[in-house]
Amino acid sequence: MLGAQQPASDQDRRQYQRVKVMLHGRLMLSDRTEHRCQVVDMSPGSAFFATDATAKTGERVIAYIDHIGRLEGTVARVRDDGFALELNTTPRKKAKLAAQLTWLANKHELDLPEDRRHERILPRNPSGILSLEDGRQYRCRIIDLSVSGAAVEINVRPALGTQVTLGNMRGQVVRHFEDGIAIEFAVIQRRETLQQYLS
Known part of the structure; x- marks a missing residue:
């Protein structure tokens, strides 16, 4: 059937390289309970979720992940610290995920606190x-700040990956420097949201 979503095949798993990431989000199990989670590695066909949620092999899961958006799939493997999800994706969504993961992998390799295209x-x-x-x-x-992140001078040093909120903008700590930290926002902010700091 045209446009139907298909689970990742063995060929997909060989075709796509898994990328180590640190993306936070929320997931919903088939019993409709919601849990916090963190995607620690991912390919366009599968992802490993670190979470305290107890899932069963074959269970359908829906997740909303920072920078990625909505994902859904079925649980392929369960471990004590989480589970692997085989993603149900269309070819178009798979290509989009591949591009997003390439950007995320390069960004972390270059130690960029945010996408520098933003002023x-x-x-x-x-x-x-x-x-x-x-x-x-x-x-x-x-x-300084942009629609995708901020650098702040602060006396404390939350660990890398710590979830923080600056004003009402949610994000995570991505870098330490001598006098403070760099924060990457969970979503691209609207410029109006930044107005309170610009007036």
Whole structure:
């Protein structure tokens, strides 16, 4: 049937290289319970989800992953720390995933805190509040920011990959430097969202 989604075949698994990533998101099991997760390696045909969710082999899972979007598939292998998902994807979606993974792999190899195509802005109002997932909040000074990330001067050093919120913009720590951290936003921000820092 034209346009039907197909699970990854053995040929797909050989064709596509798995890429080590660190992408956060949420997943929903077939019983409709939602769980936090992290994709730690991925190809256009499969992905490994680190999660405390208990899934069964063959179970259908839907996930929403930062930078990638919606994924769905069936559980192929289960481990204590998570499970491998064979993705149900159309050829078009598979090609898009391949491009996204190539960009993510190159970005991490080059140690880029964000996509440098986005203009970096020096804020007129550099004061900010950085929040961690456990509710702790820290004052920080925004050195520069763009629609995809920010560099902030701050006294604490959350570990790489830590989920943080700058104002109301969710992201993760991707780099440490002498006086602070670089944050990559989970989604590309609208310029209007940045206005509070530019006025």
